[in-house]
Amino acid sequence: MTITPEEVRVTAELARLALSDEEVARMTRELGAILGAMERLAAVDVEGVAPMTHAVALDCPEREDVVGPQLGAERALAGAPRRSGQFFEVPRVIAHDKEG
Amino acid sequence: MSRYEPVIGLECHVQLQTRSKLFSAASASFGGEPNDHTDPYTLALPGTLPVLNRRAVEYALRMALATGCRVRRVSRFARKHYFYPDLPKGYQISQYDEPYAEGGAIGFLLDGQPRRVALTRIHLEEDAGKSTHVGGAPTSLVDLNRAGVPLIEVVSEPEIRSAKEAAEYLRALRQLVRWLDICDGNMEEGSLRCDANVSVRPVGATTLGTRTELKNMNSFRHVQQAIEYEVARQTALCERGERVVQETRLWDADRGSSHPMRSKEEAHDYRYLPEPDLPPLHIADEEVERARTSLPELPLARRARFVERLGLTDQDAALLTTERPIADYVEQVIAAGADGKRAANWVASEVLRELNRAERSIADCPIAPPALAGLCRLVDDGTISGKIAKDVFGKMWASGRGAKEIVEAEGLVQLTDEAAIEAACRAAVEANPQQVGKYRAGNDKLIGFFVGQVMKATRGKANPEMVNQMLRRLLS
Known part of the structure; x- marks a missing residue:
């Protein structure tokens, strides 16, 4: 399996990564090699084997519904580049321009 | 189309x-x-x-x-x-x-x-x-x-x-x-x-x-x-x-x-x-x-049961099952000894209207279910008339006192003594010869006038059914 430079560009765009043309070329090569290795795994016969999405057979750990310690706004905002009152202040985003 | x-x-x-x-x-x-x-x-x-x-x-x-x-x-x-x-x-x-x-x-x-x-x-x-x-x-x-x-x-x-x-x-x-x-x-x-x-x-x-x-x-x-x-x-x-x-x-x-x-x-x-x-x-x-057994009876099932068991109209049943606490309230009134349909009607009319007016939820209703049941029973056993019951309800709402306490303290017990009712009816008939004449000439609707006179004289306490019968007898 190979990946095209165009697919690398789209993937980088989705991840908000700015890649130079040289980087795109290098990523195309390197990701292609990784996908090639995956292809070998894909060749293994897994007929009748349940898909595994986690390496450890665990139940999902759960906790009781209890409110624990909170940071509070002052500590939450301590590392914010910009704040306005108790809000994080960010470059303007278009109203509602997102999915739910 | x-x-x-x-x-x-x-x-x-x-x-x-x-x-x-x-x-x-x-x-x-x-x-x-x-x-x-x-x-x-x-x-x-x-x-x-x-x-x-x-x-x-x-x-x-x-x-x-x-x-x-x-x-x-x-x-x-x-x-x-x-x-x-x-x-x-x-x-x-x-x-x-x-x-x-x-x-x-x-x-x-x-x-x-x-x-x-x-x-x-x-x-x-x-x-x-x-x-x-x-x-x-x-x-x-x-x-x-x-x-x-x-x-x-x-x-x-x-x-x-x-x-x-x-x-x-x-x-x-x-x-x-x-x-x-x-x-x-x-x-x-x-x-x-x-x-x-x-x-x-x-x-x-x-x-x-x-x-x-x-x-x-x-x-x-x-x-x-x-x-x-x-x-x-x-x-x-x-x-x-x-x-x-x-x-x-x-x-x-x-x-x-x-x-x-x-x-x-x-x-x-x-x-x-x-x-x-x-x-x-x-x-x-x-x-x-565990979750399945702890599920409450669901709204549509409860609505159907209210229609079937309590004889309510679907409209009333829907009203009383808009929220679970309201439906629960109705059932608590019934459990405390009230007739099912009467309890449902009180909640559907007086209780919900007053809650609306006061912008309160049923959880803050000043009349607890047993108290409303007490009022329903007083109507059922003839102690008070339906009309008096509405006044008593208003007093219960305002004061938090029980129905029986209010009825006794204010002497609102329904008048069912036949002799007393007859006396009140005779007085009404004798005081209004003109209306008597019209009634006997065929104006049946005037019976309402006489009932009104008797109710006024007895401060609403006379049993309306007995008054009606007595008047018809005296006027015939």
């Missing part, structure tokens, strides 16, 4: 009223000062990991069972990636190809006819924070109190056929989540949110037309208006031979119209992947059984 029919599916986000968030222990309560309900996980600080809130799963399970869904014994969380300032992790933990619940339906009555709208699925996910955009300002403000609050998303099949039906479906859904005590259903505060997928197709067609997604509707009325507007817009496009563009549209309640949301050029690609920080969610058979 239009040659096109609408096809509508709803996606509803229901905020689960847990105390803490879905994956961390910060408070999940509404409001609070901005960013106070935060912890390192909510802010997506490095090294933090999600730990699932057990109660959120219990609540989600309740909804799945109440709607007859198949519950997956093993379901998975997935990451849904998108960039937005109110989503600190850069992804939302949701469920994708293996949601915890599938199938099921929501039942309701549409114009008196039973309807069921099938559900595709219900899944668990976390809410995002809230961004505020101040008009004209170059920046947006972000509050992360809501980030991580547990949600279930209830997705219907595209089988709703009108805006009105969509609104009824939503009402039934809201009633159900409130009934199950898993969400307060407050659409204005956003604890219940609804998006609609709308398309139209020629009547009789089996394939679906291009759909649009409607957002930003925060009341039943808005949902209905927005869908009506969209169906008319798409129908007009189709009739002119134009194409419907697949897009997301925002409802503008002030203008009564919708407009397309500005979208990025790239198509949305959420790059879902299995959440590596959470093992699969196992829901054991015992857990499902």
Whole structure:
């Protein structure tokens, strides 16, 4: 399996990564090699084997519904580049321009 | 009649009223000062990991069972990636190809006819924070109190056929989540949110037309208006031979119209992947059984039982089952010894009217169920008349005193002594010779006048039935 430079560009765009043309070329090569290795795994016969999405057979750990310690706004905002009152202040985003 | 029919599916986000968030222990309560309900996980600080809130799963399970869904014994969380300032992790933990619940339906009555709208699925996910955009300002403000609050998303099949039906479906859904005590259903505060997928197709067609997604509707009325507007817009496009563009549209309640949301050029690609920080969610058979046995009788079943057992009209039964605490109140009045139909009628008329007037919920009703039962019994055993009972009710409401206490203290016991009633009736007849003449000449309606005179003289205490009979005898 190979990946095209165009697919690398789209993937980088989705991840908000700015890649130079040289980087795109290098990523195309390197990701292609990784996908090639995956292809070998894909060749293994897994007929009748349940898909595994986690390496450890665990139940999902759960906790009781209890409110624990909170940071509070002052500590939450301590590392914010910009704040306005108790809000994080960010470059303007278009109203509602997102999915739910 | 239009040659096109609408096809509508709803996606509803229901905020689960847990105390803490879905994956961390910060408070999940509404409001609070901005960013106070935060912890390192909510802010997506490095090294933090999600730990699932057990109660959120219990609540989600309740909804799945109440709607007859198949519950997956093993379901998975997935990451849904998108960039937005109110989503600190850069992804939302949701469920994708293996949601915890599938199938099921929501039942309701549409114009008196039973309807069921099938559900595709219900899944668990976390809410995002809230961004505020101040008009004209170059920046947006972000509050992360809501980030991580547990949600279930209830997705219907595209089988709703009108805006009105969509609104009824939503009402039934809201009633159900409130009934199950898993969400307060407050659409204005956003604890219940609804998006609609709308398309139209020629009547009789089996394939679906291009759909649009409607957002930003925060009341039943808005949902209905927005869908009506969209169906008319798409129908007009189709009739002119134009194409419907697949897009997301925002409802503008002030203008009564919708407009397309500005979208990025790239198509949305959420790059879902299995959440590596959470093992699969196992829901054991015992857990499902426990939830099933603890489910309350559901609204439609209770409504039918009220009609059947108490002899109520469907309208009254619907009124008394809008909220579980009201239905429970009725049953507590009956359990305390009141006649079923009488109890139901008192609650449907006097109690709900007074609560409305005082803007109170049934939980704050100043008349406890046994006290109302006491009043009902006084009417049933003839101690007081129905008319006096209404006055007594008002006094009970204002003072919190019992019915019997008020009746005794104020001498309101119904007059049933035949001799006393006869005396009062004779007095009324003798004092009004003119009316007697007219009555005997055939003006039957004047009986009401005489009854009124007797009631006035006895301060409303005379048994109306006995007065009626006595007067007819004296006047014949």
